[in-house]
Every structure is written in structure tokens, then in C-alpha cells.
Amino acid sequence: MSQPVVHIANLNLKYQSKPVLQDLNWTINRYENWLLCGTSGSGKTSLAKAIAGVAHSYGNIKIEFNAQSNLPATVYYVANWFQFKDLEGQSNFYYQQRYNKQSTETTATVKAELESFGKKHALQFNELDSILAALGFSELKHSTLIQLSSGEHKKLQLVKAIWLKPQVLILDLPYNGLDTLSRQNLNALLEEISEAGTQLILISNDDELPSCINRFAVIKEGQLVEISADERTGNEFDTLDQPVPAFLAETMVTSSSAEIIKMIDVNISYGEKRVLKNINWEVKAGEKWVLQGHNGSGKSTLLSLICGDHPQAYANNFHLFGNKRGSGESIWEIKKRIGLISPELHWYFDPSATVFQSIVSGFYDSSGLFCDPGYSKKVQTDELISYFGLDEFKNTLMNELPLGKQRLALLARTIVKNPELLILDEPCQGLDQQQTKHFNRLVDGLCKNGTTLIYVGHFESQLPDCIEKRILLENGAVKSVENILESVEIAESVENVENFEY
Known part of the structure; x- marks a missing residue:
């Protein structure tokens, strides 16, 4: 008999007044580990945040934790982006700041961050070293958070999640920024905690997955659709046929x-x-x-x-x-x-600029737009907006876009001046x-x-x-x-x- 762990009924969620999830239903039974894949902007992250209780939604989400399990009765969500703060509680960093000696003196070390996390969740510190070693993170314990690269920040969040071993673990794009060996070791660690009772929901389009993943789904038109393992690499990902501007x-x-x-x-x-x-x-x-x-x-x-x-x-x-x-x-x-x-x-780009402002700022190497770019630059920017399929988001703020669309806008910014x-x-x-x-x-x-x-x-x-x-x-x-x-x-x-x- 199946035992529902996560039960979602008639879930609705809007992002900036636009419907993303519409009467979505999903049941995750015990021993099921899911991969949620598909196109950028379809609502995968929104659904993950709703399950974890960090995004407001309408509908019913019920979590049935296992009372006999020794694992923490919690849903733990690891976002693709990690926003940290310095020792004074500030998070408004700028791009070059990681090379500033004074900034490294005002941000916490990896060791301090892990000690705080371990004490908060009453974790066993003797379990930590093996996880750090598996992800190649042992030598970074004395680095400050601002010195870490994006891949290293991702590893730090994964270390915390695997150390915690929650009953439900949601990982949003867990392989981003990780090298081949780190991906392999991460999958081995995920298989270990799955055997210990953690149920996984991975959001990813990567091919290399832990062997414990046994269910697959995509979101189409606001609905969750279960698919087979083979279907996730189907014709949905054919290359767009569009000439270079x-x-x-x-x-x-x-x-x-x-x-x-x-x-x-x-x-x-x-x-x-x-x-x-x-x-x-x-x-x-x-x-x-x-x-x-x-x-x-x-x-x-x-x-x-x-x-x-x-x-x-x-x-x-x-x-x-x-x-x-x-x-x-x-x-x-x-x-x-x-x-x-x-x-x-x-990470450090101005999120309050619109898509158009962000792209045209590439002519000036600025974070945001602070002058009138003139007719020709506006035309070239509009061409790139169309090329990347961002026309409907032209006047949308960057922080109101899904991560994938933000990335496309910044890619357009990178090439707009034909460097x-x-x-x-x-x-x-x-x-x-x-x-x-x-x-x-x-x-x-x-x-x-x-x-x-x-x-x-x-x-x-x-x-x-x-x-x-x-x-x-x-x-x-x-x-x-x-x-x-x-x-x-x-x-x-x-x-x-x-x-x-x-």
C-alpha cells in the first residue's frame, strides 16, 4: 500500500500576476525520488519553493513525515543561488569585492558557517569531514564566504543538506558549477542519504543522476505531467532555428x-x-x-x-x-x-534594472543604464531581445524573471557590443x-x-x-x-x- 509523503491538491501560484501553476496535483509516495525537468521558466522552482514553504501559493500542500524516522522531520530546500551576509548583516556586495582584503575580514569563514549550522540543527560534527572530503571541500574551511567561487558556494550548500539528511530534500539545479568528479561524488552521497530515508526531489536537466531517482516529471501549462526516463531527452529540446542578428x-x-x-x-x-x-x-x-x-x-x-x-x-x-x-x-x-x-x-548584477536596461548597459560595462543610449544601440538591443525570445519581458525587472530568463538577458548583454x-x-x-x-x-x-x-x-x-x-x-x-x-x-x-x- 502506497504511503503519501507529499500530497498536493489544486495548487495555484502566480509570479508577478502571471499564472505559473494552475490547479496542479502531485502525490509523492514513500520511497519515491523524483526528477523535475523541462524548460526554463515553466515553474519548477516555484513549485519547489511552495513545497518547502518559502513561496506563497493557493491550494493544499500536506506533508506526512515519518514519526518512526530518526531523520529531521523537515523539507529542506537548496536554491540554485545562495545569498549570504557579512558579519554586519549586509548582503549588497559588488562584483570586484571578493578581491578586496577588507571585505574578506568582514565576512564569515566556511568553518564558522558550518559550526553555526551544525549547532542550530544539533548535528554530529564527526560526520562532517567525510562529506567535505567527498566534495573536495576540506581545504576551504578557512576561506571566507566572499572568496568562494559559484561552484564552491554550491558545494557548501550541498554539504549542509547532506549533513542534515532531512526527510525531504529538494535540490534546485544541484550540478550547476560542479566539475565531473564532484558530480559523481554528489550522486554517491545522495544515494547514501536516500538509503538512510531521505526522499529527493531534484530540479535538473542533466543526464548524470543518482541511481535512486525513480520518478520523472515536467511542468506543462501549469500542470505536472509524469514522464518516463527516456522522454526527458526527447524532441522538446530541439535547437531553435533562428538566424544570428x-x-x-x-x-x-x-x-x-x-x-x-x-x-x-x-x-x-x-x-x-x-x-x-x-x-x-x-x-x-x-x-x-x-x-x-x-x-x-x-x-x-x-x-x-x-x-x-x-x-x-x-x-x-x-x-x-x-x-x-x-x-x-x-x-x-x-x-x-x-x-x-x-x-x-x-550574482552581483543590479536586479532592479529592466531586461532592456540590462542588455543595453553592456555597451557601457555598467550594472544598469544611466544614460540615453541613442537610436542605433536601442535597435541592436531590440534585435537581441527578439533573438533570445525575451520580447514579452523587455520592460520587466530582472529580479521578476525566472533564473533562466535572467541568464539569457545577461548573455545578450555580454555580446551586444560585439566585443x-x-x-x-x-x-x-x-x-x-x-x-x-x-x-x-x-x-x-x-x-x-x-x-x-x-x-x-x-x-x-x-x-x-x-x-x-x-x-x-x-x-x-x-x-x-x-x-x-x-x-x-x-x-x-x-x-x-x-x-x-x-
Whole structure:
């Protein structure tokens, strides 16, 4: 006989006066672990928040906890974004603040955050070390929260959730920002707590899932529809067939220097901790690179040097666009030639700007719009709004959009000025498979016109086709540099020889 744990009847929820969930019904029985997948903006996060009691909804949600279980009788929700506060209770951080020594002195350490969480929930501290080790987080205990990358912040929230082992655990996009090994170890930990009695609801479009997931669903037109495991990778995610905006496709990007980036024995340290170690890297105009490495390998710090955000750039032998850093150029002269998106930039972006204001601000490298952009810039912005399917949200505030739509707006902001150097740090976090393919197709189109590209991504299947070279970091050092096109050509040649009939 089935035992309902979560029972939802006639659930209705509106987001900014727009219906998202309409008379939704869902029953989760004991021993069921669900994957909720599907298109961005369909209402998955809204449903998760309603179950966890952190979003207002109309209808009936009943949770039947197991009175015989030793696990906490609670629904614990891990959001995709983690909003932390400093020691004075402030949370209005800005993008470059993580490199400010004074800011690190006013934010809590990971160790303090975990100690507070453990005491609040009366947890066993002897269980913590194995979880930290499994997620590669042990060495970060003395880091401050503001120093963590987006992937490291995600891991911290996952550590808390797994340590708590609630009776119902909801994870919103749990794999975002995690490297391959961390994903595998996370799945192993989720399988462990599932065996101990925790029931899981995962919101994700990823293919690699814990083996305990045994139910699948999507939200369509406000209703929950159960599907099979095979259906979640169906035709719903076919690539949109839409041409690249003309002002991007027809404009050839030219560089004033044949050498965009040149690093010679670059080192970055925070006290005794070495984050980058003797980095040597040269990027020539028009090259397309993928930057890879495990969480904490130094990728974000390396990119902060290129974008002019890290103060230690001046203490290193580092050339950008043919000029040695510190030779007189301003940070704004650097930024006007770079288009950037990163999880951290999204984190700290002004949420009170409209979609239009956010995109057009890319011409000025500002967070929000503070002047009249003029006719031509408005036209180009409108073209990108249409390309990304954001027409109905043009005048909507960013903080009123679902996460995936916010991401699309910031992607449009990144490319609106058709920059000389495009830096895309895990650009497709929060997007569904259709949107990811759509965006990477746009990147391929842009890169035919001379744009230099640095793309950060963990998985080959989610990279644009134009990638030529790879640099791999490990523990702050360059582990390898590889010409991908040559590797592909060699592999194809070997395959042709093997298949040749004599």
C-alpha cells in the first residue's frame, strides 16, 4: 500500500500576476525520488519553493513525515543561488569585492558557517569531514564566504543538506558549477542519504543522476505531467532555428594586436595560499579556447586578471591586447574590448534594472543604464531581445524573471557590443538544453567574424563547435595545453585507416 509523503491538491501560484501553476496535483509516495525537468521558466522552482514553504501559493500542500524516522522531520530546500551576509548583516556586495582584503575580514569563514549550522540543527560534527572530503571541500574551511567561487558556494550548500539528511530534500539545479568528479561524488552521497530515508526531489536537466531517482516529471501549462526516463531527452529540446542578428553576423571584429593575452610566470597568492602558480599562457587574436579544471583549480582567478578586476595583475608579467598591465591603461579601456558573463557577475548584477536596461548597459560595462543610449544601440538591443525570445519581458525587472530568463538577458548583454574578446564563464548555467544549444550556435556564428573566445565549461557536449584549443588547470597550475582540432583530425585519420578495406 502506497504511503503519501507529499500530497498536493489544486495548487495555484502566480509570479508577478502571471499564472505559473494552475490547479496542479502531485502525490509523492514513500520511497519515491523524483526528477523535475523541462524548460526554463515553466515553474519548477516555484513549485519547489511552495513545497518547502518559502513561496506563497493557493491550494493544499500536506506533508506526512515519518514519526518512526530518526531523520529531521523537515523539507529542506537548496536554491540554485545562495545569498549570504557579512558579519554586519549586509548582503549588497559588488562584483570586484571578493578581491578586496577588507571585505574578506568582514565576512564569515566556511568553518564558522558550518559550526553555526551544525549547532542550530544539533548535528554530529564527526560526520562532517567525510562529506567535505567527498566534495573536495576540506581545504576551504578557512576561506571566507566572499572568496568562494559559484561552484564552491554550491558545494557548501550541498554539504549542509547532506549533513542534515532531512526527510525531504529538494535540490534546485544541484550540478550547476560542479566539475565531473564532484558530480559523481554528489550522486554517491545522495544515494547514501536516500538509503538512510531521505526522499529527493531534484530540479535538473542533466543526464548524470543518482541511481535512486525513480520518478520523472515536467511542468506543462501549469500542470505536472509524469514522464518516463527516456522522454526527458526527447524532441522538446530541439535547437531553435533562428538566424544570428544581422549587426553581429555582418560585422568583422578586428584586433589592434596579434596577441590578446600573454602571461609569463604569473602568480597569485592570498597570504600563504597560492591560487595561481607560474602560469604561462598566450592567446592570439581570433583563437577559440576552452578553459577547464576542477572546482577551485584557479579558473575564476585567472579570468579576473584578464578582465581587470584583480589588483595583483599589476604585480605580474602580464600583457593584454599587446600592452603590459599597469602601463597606463584604465580598467574601463580594458573592459570596453571584453564581453564577459560569469556566475559571479550574475550574482552581483543590479536586479532592479529592466531586461532592456540590462542588455543595453553592456555597451557601457555598467550594472544598469544611466544614460540615453541613442537610436542605433536601442535597435541592436531590440534585435537581441527578439533573438533570445525575451520580447514579452523587455520592460520587466530582472529580479521578476525566472533564473533562466535572467541568464539569457545577461548573455545578450555580454555580446551586444560585439566585443573583441568574449569571456564566457559557464554561460549556460540555469538554461535548459534547447536554450544552451541556441546560445552555443550564436557563439559559433559570432566566432566566424574574428572574435577571440575563452569559454569555461566542464562538459564537451555543452561546448560550441568552434573551440580549437584547451588549457587545463589543476591546483592553480597549468596541467596541459592542447590543440583540440589537431586531436580530432588525428582521431579521424586513425579511424579512417582502421575502417579502410584492403
